[in-house]
Amino acid sequence: MGSRFPSHQLSNGLxxxxxxxxxxxxxxxxxxxxMPYTGGDIKKSGELGKMFDIPVEGSKSRKxxxxxxxxxxTGSFGGAASHSGPIMxxxxxxxxxxxxxxxxxxxxxxxxxxxxxxxxxxxxxxxxVKKSSGPQSGGVTPVARQNSGPLxxxxxxxxxxxxxxxxxxxxxxxxxxxxxxGPLDSMGSMKLHGSSIVNNQAVTKLSQDxxxxxxxxxxxxxxxxxxxxxxxxxxxxxxxxGAVHNAILLIVVVVLFGSVAALFTWNxxxxxxxxxxxxARYPDAELRTAKDGQYVKVSGVVTCGNVPLxxxxxxxxxxxxxxxxxxxxxxxxxxxxxxxHRRFTWGLRSLERHxxxxxxxxxxxxxxxxxxxxxxxRVTPYVDxxxxxxxxxxxxxxSPEFIRWLGERNLSSDDRVMxxxxxxxxxxxxxxxxxVVQRNDNVLMIVPPPEPFTTGCQWLKCIxxxxxxxxxxxxxxxxxxxxxxx
Numbered sequence: 001m002g003s004r005f006p007s008h009q010l011s012n013g014l015x016x017x018x019x020x021x022x023x024x025x026x027x028x029x030x031x032x033x034x035m036p037y038t039g040g041d042i043k044k045s046g047e048l049g050k051m052f053d054i055p056v057e058g059s060k061s062r063k064x065x066x067x068x069x070x071x072x073x074t075g076s077f078g079g080a081a082s083h084s085g086p087i088m089x090x091x092x093x094x095x096x097x098x099x100x101x102x103x104x105x106x107x108x109x110x111x112x113x114x115x116x117x118x119x120x121x122x123x124x125x126x127x128x129v130k131k132s133s134g135p136q137s138g139g140v141t142p143v144a145r146q147n148s149g150p151l152x153x154x155x156x157x158x159x160x161x162x163x164x165x166x167x168x169x170x171x172x173x174x175x176x177x178x179x180x181x182g183p184l185d186s187m188g189s190m191k192l193h194g195s196s197i198v199n200n201q202a203v204t205k206l207s208q209d210x211x212x213x214x215x216x217x218x219x220x221x222x223x224x225x226x227x228x229x230x231x232x233x234x235x236x237x238x239x240x241x242g243a244v245h246n247a248i249l250l251i252v253v254v255v256l257f258g259s260v261a262a263l264f265t266w267n268x269x270x271x272x273x274x275x276x277x278x279x280a281r282y283p284d285a286e287l288r289t290a291k292d293g294q295y296v297k298v299s300g301v302v303t304c305g306n307v308p309l310x311x312x313x314x315x316x317x318x319x320x321x322x323x324x325x326x327x328x329x330x331x332x333x334x335x336x337x338x339x340x341h342r343r344f345t346w347g348l349r350s351l352e353r354h355x356x357x358x359x360x361x362x363x364x365x366x367x368x369x370x371x372x373x374x375x376x377x378r379v380t381p382y383v384d385x386x387x388x389x390x391x392x393x394x395x396x397x398x399s400p401e402f403i404r405w406l407g408e409r410n411l412s413s414d415d416r417v418m419x420x421x422x423x424x425x426x427x428x429x430x431x432x433x434x435x436v437v438q439r440n441d442n443v444l445m446i447v448p449p450p451e452p453f454t455t456g457c458q459w460l461k462c463i464x465x466x467x468x469x470x471x472x473x474x475x476x477x478x479x480x481x482x483x484x485x486x
Contacts, residue, residue, distance in 0.1 A: 236253075
């Protein structure tokens with residue numbers, strides 16, 4: 001009898017209510033096979049080896065019949081091989097294919113293939129082939145040509161595919177770093193000494209005139225005006241003393257003259273130390289908040305620029321400032337070191353002082369700024385020097401390096417009492433720099449100020465105002481301070 005509710009029979013004979021389910025379309029399933037570790041061997045790389053007609057381990061060798069009218073398929077690792085010469089007529093479809101470098105072909109019965117590699121020719125099994133000269137024999141010879149010349153070095157089994165010959169890279173054929181000669185790096189960093197320093201525009205050569213001197217620093221007009229006033233005072237005091245026998249004016253003039261002379265002498269002897277003390281007390285600025293054109297003092301660690309220097313005598317490498325001074329002591333009957341050398345004093349005989357552009361990392365903000373002290377910039381150095389060697393007639397032969405240094409500069413080494421001092425700022429030293437901040441396209445620089453910077457009077461120390469020209473460099477004796485590795 002019929003029923004209002006549809007039913008259907010299952011495959012096991014059981015009747016259930018409802019309509020039978022419509023068979024759903026099964027979605028495609030995707031599976032992936034984990035690639036085995038190749039260890040750099042192209043023979044184990046699966047499909048990659050098949051692309052270059054290299055038999056894969058565990059696979060069956062392919063069989064091929066004789067090929068008559070079709071050129072063989074050519075595998076390539078990239079252009080270290082060369083293919084030149086006539087092309088067979090049956091290879092017209094491949095006529096536009098060209099490579100460079102030596103090509104090794106192996107004619108085998110029933111097959112013909114050409115292999116080329118970036119690291120030397122490969123044979124059918126991925127191994128370097130031997131150099132051949134003359135036409136190839138055996139089997140089918142598709143191209144009649146000669147392969148001659150040295151083969152490229154054997155490439156270590158790394159599995160890497162590169163471009164260009166292996167000899168052009170930084171490694172040699174054994175994988176070790178290649179030894180090269182010439183500049184140290186692309187930045188042109190190299191040690192400059194001798195005549196090359198004088199001819200290099202990036203190096204600023206400083207003279208003795210760049211040192212602090214109270215005589216040169218004091219205005220000449222004021223000096224001559226003071227001298228003229230004292231001359232007139234002495235004349236007037238002498239006239240009054242002779243006319244009315246009153247010595248008050250003359251005594252006043254003498255006291256004033258003695259006070260001024262003592263003040264000048266004090267500034268001459270202690271002026272440099274007072275300026276160094278002023279630089280130490282000057283507050284450090286933060287480069288992050290410094291405005292363009294602001295005169296600042298920055299203290300930090302030095303990093304060499306493109307042109308590092310080397311000290312003249314001690315050969316200290318990677319310096320940004322070097323100074324080597326040779327002094328002579330003049331006795332009663334000894335020779336003068338320079339035209340202004342007085343007796344029983346030390347006089348400067350030779351001075352070599354150079355400075356270049358460098359970087360300074362600010363202690364306050366951590367920013368790095370380029371200090372423009374090279375290319376002839378105005379620089380006032382306050383760098384401490386240490387005594388390197390003392391020479392007298394009894395020990396002049398005990399230092400062959402010093403004799404060689406004198407000979408290179410055509411300086412005599414006769415019976416003289418000499419002293420050499422050397423100062424330097426090497427990479428990693430801590431220095432203080434005073435100059436003007438300049439920002440150009442996010443490049444932070446410290447440049448010389450357009451006008452000299454005046455320190456002002458230091459009344460408590462009886463120090464007259466001093467002018468600081470250009471960029472001011474301050475560094476203590478670097479030989480006694482540990483540098484910071486950079």
